[in-house]
Amino acid sequence: DVKVTQSSRYLVKRTGEKVFLECVQDMDHENMFWYRQDPGLGLRLIYFSYDVKMKEKGDIPEGYSVSREKKERFSLILESASTNQTSMYLCALSPGRGRDYGYTFGSGTRLTVV
Amino acid sequence: GDSVTQMEGPVTLSEEAFLTINCTYTATGYPSLFWYVQYPGEGLQLLLKATKADDKGSNKGFEATYRKETTSFHLEKGSVQVSDSAVYFCALTSNTGNQFYFGTGTSLTVIP
Numbered sequence: 001d002v003k004v005t006q007s008s009r010y011l012v013k014r015t016g017e018k019v020f021l022e023c024v025q026d027m028d029h030e031n032m033f034w035y036r037q038d039p040g041l042g043l044r045l046i047y048f049s050y051d052v053k054m055k056e057k058g059d060i061p062e063g064y065s066v067s068r069e070k071k072e073r074f075s076l077i078l079e080s081a082s083t084n085q086t087s088m089y090l091c092a093l094s095p096g097r098g099r100d101y102g103y104t105f106g107s108g109t110r111l112t113v114v
Numbered sequence: 115g116d117s118v119t120q121m122e123g124p125v126t127l128s129e130e131a132f133l134t135i136n137c138t139y140t141a142t143g144y145p146s147l148f149w150y151v152q153y154p155g156e157g158l159q160l161l162l163k164a165t166k167a168d169d170k171g172s173n174k175g176f177e178a179t180y181r182k183e184t185t186s187f188h189l190e191k192g193s194v195q196v197s198d199s200a201v202y203f204c205a206l207t208s209n210t211g212n213q214f215y216f217g218t219g220t221s222l223t224v225i226p
Contacts, residue, residue, distance in 0.1 A: 048213075102148055103214060
């Protein structure tokens with residue numbers, strides 16, 4: 001089975017801090033995604049990447065950036081954390097861009113910004 | 115653009131009751147359709163999928179049929195268990211396969 005590891009299950013950070021959320025896969029999948037999940041809003045795509053050093057904005061990229069220096073690792077960066085970024089963050093990956101590929105998700109990081 | 119609409123919850127059922135969670139979609143072309151399940155404190159897991167019209171996806175007693183004429187992919191289970199308590203998400207891939215679109219999720223609680 002594909003394993004997607006998110007570095008922390010729970011994080012508490014202060015407003016204005018720079019926050020790094022890490023996602024690591026143990027397969028050779030090209031496509032990696034960052035979502036945030038909020039009650040009543042479902043999942044919203046922040047950024048995604050189809051290859052090393054490649055990144056594309058999703059639907060809500062403002063206040064976030066990403067880094068993909070190695071194929072297995074995709075980092076989400078909150079440049080200056082704010083309270084409205086308190087959320088559950090989910091990393092996902094898929095083996096290809098075909099329409100039949102489902103996602104494999106990590107367990108999520110619940111971030112609280114105080 | 116592409117989108118998914120699923121019934122709002124929360125849904126509360128007694129054990130062994132019949133479950134239906136409605137999902138309809140809007141998409142250009144021929145998307146693939148998915149149901150994901152999220153148990154408390156965990157990420158999403160793929161429950162079942164269907165990749166073309168009239169396909170039926172099934173897993174763990176859950177079923178959903180891809181209905182192109184009604185643009186629907188309703189999730190059903192004949193007899194729910196307490197362990198089925200979770201949040202269920204309907205999703206589709208765009209025709210190009212480049213992006214997923216998720217519904218807002220439906221919370222299910224099954225009581226003994």
